[in-house]
Amino acid sequence: MQHTQPGAPQEVLFSRRALAAICAETLEHHPLETGGILLGHWHQRRWQVLEAIDPGPGARCTATTFEYDCAYVDHLASKLARQYRQPLQLIGLWHRHPGSFDRFSAEDDLTNQRFADLNPHGALSCLVNLDPAFRLTAFHVPPDLSYVRLPLVVGDALIDSALREPIQVSDLEPERLADQALAMELQQLMARIPRVHSALLPALADAFEPVLSALEAQEGWRYGLRACGRVLQVALVEAWGPRRQLWELSLSRSGQLQALREDGWSLSASAFVGQLQEVARVH
Ligand SMILES: [Zn+2]
Numbered sequence: 426m427q428h429t430q431p432g433a434p435q436e437v438l439f440s441r442r443a444l445a446a447i448c449a450e451t452l453e454h455h456p457l458e459t460g461g462i463l464l465g466h467w468h469q470r471r472w473q474v475l476e477a478i479d480p481g482p483g484a485r486c487t488a489t490t491f492e493y494d495c496a497y498v499d500h501l502a503s504k505l506a507r508q509y510r511q512p513l514q515l516i517g518l519w520h521r522h523p524g525s526f527d528r529f530s531a532e533d534d535l536t537n538q539r540f541a542d543l544n545p546h547g548a549l550s551c552l553v554n555l556d557p558a559f560r561l562t563a564f565h566v567p568p569d570l571s572y573v574r575l576p577l578v579v580g581d582a583l584i585d586s587a588l589r590e591p592i593q594v595s596d597l598e599p600e601r602l603a604d605q606a607l608a609m610e611l612q613q614l615m616a617r618i619p620r621v622h623s624a625l626l627p628a629l630a631d632a633f634e635p636v637l638s639a640l641e642a643q644e645g646w647r648y649g650l651r652a653c654g655r656v657l658q659v660a661l662v663e664a665w666g667p668r669r670q671l672w673e674l675s676l677s678r679s680g681q682l683q684a685l686r687e688d689g690w691s692l693s694a695s696a697f698v699g700q701l702q703e704v705a706r707v708h
Contacts, residue, residue: 437472437549437563437577438584440465446477447561451521451553457486460520462498463549464505464513466588472549472565472575473584475513476505489523490532510590515540517549517566525556534570541566551577607662611649614660614671617687625652632682632694633657633674639698646701659684661701672697 443463450459465474478501480486481494506513517540520533529537529550540548547567554560565573581589625633640648644664651658661670671687674694684697692700 432470434472434546434565434573434575435470437474437551437575439474439561439577439579440476440581440584440589441579442581443474443477444561444579446479447519447551447553448559450477450479451555451559454486454521455555456488456523458489458491458521458523459484459486460491460518460553461493462502462515463517463519463551464502465516466511466514466585467516467544467546468585468588472516472563473588474516474549475509475584475588477519478502478505491520508592509588510592510596511588515543517551519551519553519561521553521555525554527552527554527560527562529564529572537566538568538570541568541570607647608649610662610669611647611660614662614669615649615651615658617671618658618673620651620653620656620658622651623654625657626655626676628680629655629657629674629676629682632676632680636674636682636694636698639701643701 443465447461450461453459459480461478461480463472463474464476464478465472467473478498480491481497481501483494483497485492502513502515518536529552533550537548537550540550547565550564550566550572552562552564554562561577563575563577565575567573640646640659646661647664648662649660651660655675657674659672659674661668661672663669672684673687674682674684674697677683682694684692684694686692
């Protein structure tokens with residue numbers, strides 16, 4: 426009796442479109458080697474491939490090797506990824522091999538390793554052979570490169586419908602555009618003081634609770650938060666005015682919550698909340 430490891434990959438699902446892209450690219454360069462990257466999701470222990478990308482106009486293909494046109498691949502991958510409601514992820518790669526050779530070369534191992542290191546679930550690496558009929562072989566690539574050959578099924582209906590959902594006209598409604606513009610503005614504000622995101626110090630999170638309630642209760646400012654360990658960044662965009670502010674909240678040595686604005690203005694937590702409400706009253 427075979428025991429399947431919990432979390433072990435089960436199979437690979439390919440959209441018809443992704444398979445068509447691989448077939449077209451293989452046909453175009455036959456008999457030379459070619460390949461590309463795979464976009465989709467790791468979902469319910471399956472690699473779900475929505476799109477396959479060619480190596481680009483600047484790719485160099487020979488009988489036994491090929492090199493990507495990286496600028497093209499990066500550009501197209503990000504464009505295609507955004508055409509889906511759940512943006513696609515880079516999940517792996519595919520390439521053609523000469524004859525019936527359906528194992529990885531030492532150079533392939535290096536490339537597979539690079540892809541597997543990008544994702545905690547590892548990567549998917551597929552090989553195309555024309556020996557002489559078209560054959561697509563799929564391997565799961567864990568970070569230790571103990572390859573697992575996976576069954577591969579083609580069919581759009583097999584892929585989770587939520588993952589197939591394309592972006593739609595309704596995604597461009599004014600409210601969503603405004604939300605996106607605000608999110609970008611808040612991000613730009615926080616980028617003024619570069620910090621690495623990390624879980625907030627529990628004592629700081631506790632002390633921040635009443636300030637968060639005050640932020641939620643007022644309407645004068647839209648806000649964004651970024652947790653950075655001992656510091657909590659609060660980006661403020663005035664709702665009906667031009668003012669933009671970046672504050673950093675932290676605990677003083679005596680454990681008091683203090684707010685420091687990027688220009689050096691320092692306030693106690695209660696004064697910080699007070700000035701938020703001040704703006705709201707003006708309008
Ligand atoms: Zn190879």
